Amino acid sequence: MKVAISLLVLLVFGLSCSSEPAITKEMLDGGTLFDPSLYKPEEYLLSKAIPNPTPEQARRPVIIACHGYSATTFEWDEFRSWSAGRSDFYLSRVLLGGHGRSYDDFKKSTWHDWQAAITTEYEQLVKAGYQNISLLGSSTSGALLMELVASGYFANRLAPRNLLLVDPIVIPSDKSLSLIGVVGPMIGYIATDQSAAEDKVYYHFRPQETLQQLQNLLGVVRNDLEKGVTLPANCTLKIYKSKKDPAADPVSAVLMYRGTTLADGSPVDVQMVDSELHVYTRLQLREGVTDKDRQNQTATFTDIVTRVLR
Template sequence: MKPFFGLFLLVVISLSCSKEPAITTEMVDGGTLFDPSVYNPEKYLVSRAIPTPTAEQARKPVIIACHGYSATTFEWDEFRAWANGRTDFYLSQVLLNGHGRSYEDFKKSTWQDWQAAIVAEYEALTKAGYQNISLLSSSTSGALLLNLVASGYFANRMAPRNLLLVDPIIIPSDKSLSLVKALGPMLGYVEVDQPATEDKVYYHFRPQETLQQLQSLLTIVRKDLEKGITLPSNCNLKVYKSKKDPSADPVSAVLIYKGTTLPNGQPIDVELIDSELHVYTRLNLREDVTSKDRQNQTTTFTDIVSRVLR
């Protein structure tokens, strides 16, 4: 998920403006550019690439990588590139429903739709016989995964070995998101200040309907954490959280730490990352990437794989 850049101010400015955004064909919003996984799902989803695994393949770890609100599978492309053809695990990059297509598709989607894409790949893999699955998330998909656990989804299913959450959002850094329910209908949409290159892989315009869906999801998960979430048997959880995150307040990690426990009652792992980026594992198309940013990315990718291969 990208920063909102002052939602309340944008509301005030846009009251006299059109509620329909000026979308161009160069944006993913326009419906001309689609996420490549739409055309070639077998290159992104293990369930499509190897639908009938051998016994050896079924035992190999699978990582399902899930992107954030308004993003696409692009958010985990660098992880695939870093893995560089490794054969000791498989990687599925899930495109959340409603994402990576037109603005209208995004506008009418719900947070349950977003979550359903993760569930579909998980169930396809388990049905095919894969025995070792971990779920990797960035930003909003972290909340989607926590909701799956809290809802009891894994109660009568094979549990994931790991939940690995990169910059999960529970509390937005921009507190004006809380105004979207009251002011969203007047706003229509939020325009994000991002480079044209990012317009091809992140929505430039955020419909107020989807912002309301995001707010609803975060409210539900906050309440789940207040009640307490216990992970299913044989499942571990680690949070990787940027210290100065412009989108997901670092207190999100605190809430997850306090509200989530391992099956044996022990606390989960939380690592604070010396970074000022949101989803610090995605560096492509960013400006002013430092050597520290690249070190953070490599260290996190290495840790993720080491946990999956244990």
């Protein structure tokens, strides 16, 4: 999830605006650009690339990478590039349901639809015989993965070896998101301040229906964490959290730490990262990227792979 324009400001100005955004064909929203995984799924999904693995391939670690709200598989492009040429693990990049298509497709989607793309790939890999699967999620995918654990999805399935969450969101930095149920129907959508290049891989306009879905999901996860979430046996959790995240309040990591334990009762691992970016592992198309940002990205990619290969 990227930084949202304050809903309070939009309420003031939005009442006189059209309920439909001015979408151009150069935007992902327009329905002429689509996430490339829809055209060539075998280049993104391991289940399509190697549907019938050999015994050796089936034992090789797999990382399923899942992006955030309003994003696309682009969010993990740099991890793919960084790991290119490696043969000690597989990377499968999932496009969340309803994403990477038109504004209308996005508008109609629910958080259950977003999540279903993750479980579909997971189940196909398990059915194919892959034995060592880890789940990597950024932003809203962190909440989607936590909900899977809390709901008991893995109770009667092969459990993931690792949950690896980059800037997971439980509490938004913009607290006005809590008002979306009241002001959303009046404003219709919000527009984000992003570059034309980002418009091709992130939705420029966020339908209020999807913001309500996001708010509903976060409410479910907060409730789960208050009750306490226990990870499946032999599954670990590592949270990488930017200290000054403009979209996901750093207290999100605190809530996950307090509300989640390993199967043996041990605490989960949280690393606070010296960054002011949301999903700091994505640097492409961003302005003002520093050497520190690049160091944070490389260190996190290295740690993710190290944990998966243990």
